[in-house]
Amino acid sequence: QSSLTQPASVSGSPGQSITFSCTGTSSDVGGYNYVSWYQQHPGKAPKLLIYGVTNRPSGVSSRFSGSKSGNTASLTISGLQAEDEADYYCISYTGYGTYVFGTGTQVTVL
Amino acid sequence: EVQLLESGGGVVQPGGSVRLSCAGSGFTFSNHAMTWVRQAPGKGLEWVSTISPTGTTTYNPDSVKGRFTISRDNSENTLFLEVNSLSAEDTAVYYCARRLVVVVGDTYYYHYALDVWGQGTTVTVSS
Numbered sequence: 564q565s566s567l568t569q570p571a572s573v574s575g576s577p578g579q580s581i582t583f584s585c586t587g588t589s590s591d592v593g594g595y596n597y598v599s600w601y602q603q604h605p606g607k608a609p610k611l612l613i614y615g616v617t618n619r620p621s622g623v624s625s626r627f628s629g630s631k632s633g634n635t636a637s638l639t640i641s642g643l644q645a646e647d648e649a650d651y652y653c654i655s656y657t658g659y660g661t662y663v664f665g666t667g668t669q670v671t672v673l
Numbered sequence: 674e675v676q677l678l679e680s681g682g683g684v685v686q687p688g689g690s691v692r693l694s695c696a697g698s699g700f701t702f703s704n705h706a707m708t709w710v711r712q713a714p715g716k717g718l719e720w721v722s723t724i725s726p727t728g729t730t731t732y733n734p735d736s737v738k739g740r741f742t743i744s745r746d747n748s749e750n751t752l753f754l755e756v757n758s759l760s761a762e763d764t765a766v767y768y769c770a771r772r773l774v775v776v777v778g779d780t781y782y783y784h785y786a787l788d789v790w791g792q793g794t795t796v797t798v799s800s
Contacts, residue, residue, distance in 0.1 A: 614784050614788070662708075
């Protein structure tokens with residue numbers, strides 16, 4: 564049950580789009596369409612952004628989108644804004660009621 | 674308002690135990706599987722335990738099996754986590770979170786995602 568691999572940091576200028584990855588194996592990311600993404604600002608609880616690889620909960624900006632190819636899931640933030648500066652985590656279901664979390668990506672808005 | 678509120682954290686001596694609570698409100702607590710996630714200072718999120726809606730089935734990663742016990746009281750809309758044999762590595766903010774259920778008409782879709790989180794309770798293991 565090792566962690567999913569995410570880039571430690573990604574940066575972009577306001578208005579740009581950025582995409583970062585979440586790499587697992589065929590036993591987790593590649594095996595299930597149950598990848599979710601979370602945003603966490605310092606000192607705050609995580610917030611669900613994407614579930615089921617591509618679905619956005621009500622109230623989440625359409626600037627956030629998810630995708631998956633093979634064992635790698637990706638999160639894209641379009642029209643980057645200052646408020647998007649945060650840590651982002653992916654989570655995948657791994658079967659038998661278990662989860663594995665990503666290592667986290669720090670997004671910096673330049 | 675849908676809400677989760679954790680309590681029970683504090684300073685605990687190495688080797689000691691702690692029982693954390695998470696009170697749910699604003700939703701039908703017994704319809705949702707519940708999960709505990711922790712975050713050590715300056716580190717990432719770590720899944721530590723999940724319990725089914727009725728409480729009959731629990732799930733833990735190998736890293737905490739035998740030391741972490743999750744339970745729930747649906748009559749009180751409360752989730753619990755008991756942690757034994759605490760060490761410095763257990764120092765963390767502990768969050769409870771609700772598993773996402775999407776309702777379309779009369780159909781319930783159970784997703785493996787966590788849609789509501791509490792604000793967290795901090796456990797510090799120190800002598």
